[in-house]
Amino acid sequence: MTEKAALVDITKCMGCRACQVACKAWNDNSGETDTRNTGSYENPPHLSASTWTRIEFYEIGRNGGVQWYFRKHQCMHCTNASCEAVCPTGAISHMGEFVVIDQNICIGCGYCALACPFDAVHRDPPRGTARKCWFCLDRVSNDYEPACVKTCPPGAIEFGERDELLTAAHARVDSLRNNGHPNARLYGENELGGLHWLYIIDGPPSEFGLPESPQLATNALVGQWVGGLITAGVLAAIPFWLLFRRKRELEESSRAGGEQ
Amino acid sequence: MITWGSPIWLYLWLAGMAGGAFFAAFLVDRLMGGTQKALLRIATYVGVPFAIIGLILLIADLGMPIRFWRLLAEFDVVSAMSMGTWILFVWVAAAVIMIILWNIDRFIPGSISIDRARPAVDLITGALSWIAFVFAALLITYTGVLLASSNQPLWAATILVPSLFVASAISTGLAVVIITALVGRSQAISRRMIARLSEADAIVIIIEMVILIGFAIWLGVSAMGGATEGLKLLTIGTLAPAFWVGVVLLALLIPLGLELSNWGKEIKGRAVWLAVAVPSVCVLLGGLILRAIIVAGGQM
Numbered sequence A: 001m002t003e004k005a006a007l008v009d010i011t012k013c014m015g016c017r018a019c020q021v022a023c024k025a026w027n028d029n030s031g032e033t034d035t036r037n038t039g040s041y042e043n044p045p046h047l048s049a050s051t052w053t054r055i056e057f058y059e060i061g062r063n064g065g066v067q068w069y070f071r072k073h074q075c076m077h078c079t080n081a082s083c084e085a086v087c088p089t090g091a092i093s094h095m096g097e098f099v100v101i102d103q104n105i106c107i108g109c110g111y112c113a114l115a116c117p118f119d120a121v122h123r124d125p126p127r128g129t130a131r132k133c134w135f136c137l138d139r140v141s142n143d144y145e146p147a148c149v150k151t152c153p154p155g156a157i158e159f160g161e162r163d164e165l166l167t168a169a170h171a172r173v174d175s176l177r178n179n180g181h182p183n184a185r186l187y188g189e190n191e192l193g194g195l196h197w198l199y200i201i202d203g204p205p206s207e208f209g210l211p212e213s214p215q216l217a218t219n220a221l222v223g224q225w226v227g228g229l230i231t232a233g234v235l236a237a238i239p240f241w242l243l244f245r246r247k248r249e250l251e252e253s254s255r256a257g258g259e260q
Numbered sequence B: 001m002i003t004w005g006s007p008i009w010l011y012l013w014l015a016g017m018a019g020g021a022f023f024a025a026f027l028v029d030r031l032m033g034g035t036q037k038a039l040l041r042i043a044t045y046v047g048v049p050f051a052i053i054g055l056i057l058l059i060a061d062l063g064m065p066i067r068f069w070r071l072l073a074e075f076d077v078v079s080a081m082s083m084g085t086w087i088l089f090v091w092v093a094a095a096v097i098m099i100i101l102w103n104i105d106r107f108i109p110g111s112i113s114i115d116r117a118r119p120a121v122d123l124i125t126g127a128l129s130w131i132a133f134v135f136a137a138l139l140i141t142y143t144g145v146l147l148a149s150s151n152q153p154l155w156a157a158t159i160l161v162p163s164l165f166v167a168s169a170i171s172t173g174l175a176v177v178i179i180t181a182l183v184g185r186s187q188a189i190s191r192r193m194i195a196r197l198s199e200a201d202a203i204v205i206i207i208e209m210v211i212l213i214g215f216a217i218w219l220g221v222s223a224m225g226g227a228t229e230g231l232k233l234l235t236i237g238t239l240a241p242a243f244w245v246g247v248v249l250l251a252l253l254i255p256l257g258l259e260l261s262n263w264g265k266e267i268k269g270r271a272v273w274l275a276v277a278v279p280s281v282c283v284l285l286g287g288l289i290l291r292a293i294i295v296a297g298g299q300m
Helices: A018-027 A082-086 A111-115 A147-151 A162-177 A221-259 B006-031 B037-061 B065-072 B080-102 B115-148 B161-183 B191-221 B227-235 B240-261 B271-297
Strands: A004-009 A054-062 A065-073 A092-095 A098-101 A122-124 A129-131 A157-161 A184-187 A197-202
Touching: A004 A162, A018 A054, A018 A147, A065 A197, A082 A092, A082 A098, A082 A111, A098 A129, A147 A157, A157 A162, A162 A184, A162 A197, A221 B006, A221 B115, A221 B161, A221 B191, B006 B037, B006 B080, B006 B115, B006 B161, B006 B191, B006 B271, B037 B065, B037 B080, B037 B161, B065 B080, B080 B115, B115 B161, B161 B191, B161 B271, B191 B227, B191 B240, B191 B271, B227 B240, B227 B271, B240 B271
Parallel strands: A004 A197
Antiparallel strands: A004 A157, A054 A065, A092 A098, A122 A129, A184 A197
16 A cells, blocks of 8 residues: 555635534544633634644734634644654554554553644543544545545645655645745655645744644653763762762771771 | 643652662662661662552553553553553562561561571572662653653753752652651661761752753753743743742752751751751652642643
């Protein structure tokens, strides 16, 4: 099987949120109970264990005016997935290019939620496990596109071979740059070994709530262990060796000197 | 959204204290030529229940506590939580066996003498204490690596969280040994030894302060998105009162001032409470607040 992916063109998204509804309907996820107005038309206010995708609203100042953008947010299905790396029970794994959580193995420790650079994994208190977008693997493995892609009215989301999507995305970025969007760029081609949700964005990633250079949570693991153990070694040497061994030796030598 | 709440920072505090107490007591005993076994016993007797309570909190915090056994069904060197579970398991196992061997006379009927086996028992206890020492060092490091190996800027923007937690674990470990020796009125531990432990804590606190300053500077200059916001949250944001009063004053400056003011002095009578017990209590509370604000702050 060749590598599949999805491409979101932010310049085409109209913020209808049909993808959110399709996701909930296909995956039988319940609605959110916390629907307070937080000063934005965004709804629900954040991703959760039962909201696997949502549209984020961004108002960006451009050329003296304000440009309104919408970005679909969900698990990016990273090639180098932090959630998979930190999972202590092996519940999170790649099935092909997609990252899935085995609900029969997950212990609900929440480590994956804290390791994800995109805040896309969440613990589900009623179920007790972590849950997230699974790329509609039941649909994709039967040659259907994911529910959110299928429903997108303006065609802002495309699903297909990753290589073909990248070629199309580069062409679209070039076209945008030549037509009044000089900061247009592609996000996800190389980040974390390559994401399986690619984005055409009209500006720097930080303007769209995306980390500029997302890191694998375990990247600095060796340095963290070594740093901690070196600190333990320094603390063993300075107060303990100095105060206990060194003093004992000094006391013993002075006692020996006194006896002579 | 808070994923790890109070059970986790309590667990990190208890596990750190357990490992830190054993680490410190083992070093003192070995460096003093094996003459401070009473200290090692206090650290072990206090550390094991602390570690087990911490483990119960950790299990209670799981979404599926009944599947806890799965942590021991996997051994993954890349996952700090997997490694931490094994480290805690080995440390508790070694410490429990040490406790059993120290009290082996009580488990054997009086008619059976184990005098002939005594050298072997002592050899095994000595070997286990070395194993427990290595795993105590790993345990106190793991409590920081668990947080640092994530994508929360306050925890992951620097590699100093493990170092900070190591220093704090040894400081709180010394404090719990000192308080237990004082409250238990242990005859085997002299006032002079308690004063010296307090002096060791002063040096640990100075190193902890240096690490904390380095941590703050690193956060301030880090290119990781959210790192400077994390620093602001700690120093001028909603967690600032807890940081300045709970960590800077309670965990560091007050105990350091009291410990330095009594450096080298002979502490007599009730003066021991102000000179040694008060700073130790401050260190314990400050260590708890440090973990609480780092764990909570990383998720805000």
